[in-house]
Amino acid sequence: MKIRILIAxxxxxxxxxxxxxxxGYEDLEVVGEAADGREAIEQAKRGRPDIVLMDIAMxxxxxxxxxxxxxxxxxxxxxxxLTQYENREYLYRFLK
Numbered sequence: 001m002k003i004r005i006l007i008a009x010x011x012x013x014x015x016x017x018x019x020x021x022x023x024g025y026e027d028l029e030v031v032g033e034a035a036d037g038r039e040a041i042e043q044a045k046r047g048r049p050d051i052v053l054m055d056i057a058m059x060x061x062x063x064x065x066x067x068x069x070x071x072x073x074x075x076x077x078x079x080x081x082l083t084q085y086e087n088r089e090y091l092y093r094f095l096k
Contacts, residue, residue, distance in 0.1 A: 002029040006049040008040035008066070009082065010058040018053065035059075037066030044070055044077060052079045 005028060007015045015033045022028045031047035034040035038061045044052060052070065056063035067079050 002027055003051060004029050004031045004047065004049045006030075006032045006034065006040065006043055006047055006052045008034040008037070008043075008052060008058070008063060009055040010035050011055075014055075037061030037063055037069075040066045041069055041073070044074055048074070049077060052077055053082055054079050055082045057083065 005022060007018050007030060009015050009018075012035070015035075019030050019033070022030055031049050032043035034043045036058045040052065040054065040063075041061075043049075052067075054063045054067055056067075058066075063081065067081070070077055070079060
């Protein structure tokens, strides 16, 4: 059984790179991509991923807000937060 992955990041080149990297693994399947938080939620509802790779800094609905909504809608989904931020307090506030 393949692990289903959704990639949510506002940089298309980054999404393409991650997709290419993951395509080398037979047990992983990218079921969707999203450029913002709202699109990530819609893609997750359709694709039912096991894991979401979520950038926290996206335009519109950000990744942290999308994460909270996804955990409410699809509590079984695991979310891996991607960030370049070094401010841990910013993240801890949403992880509580």
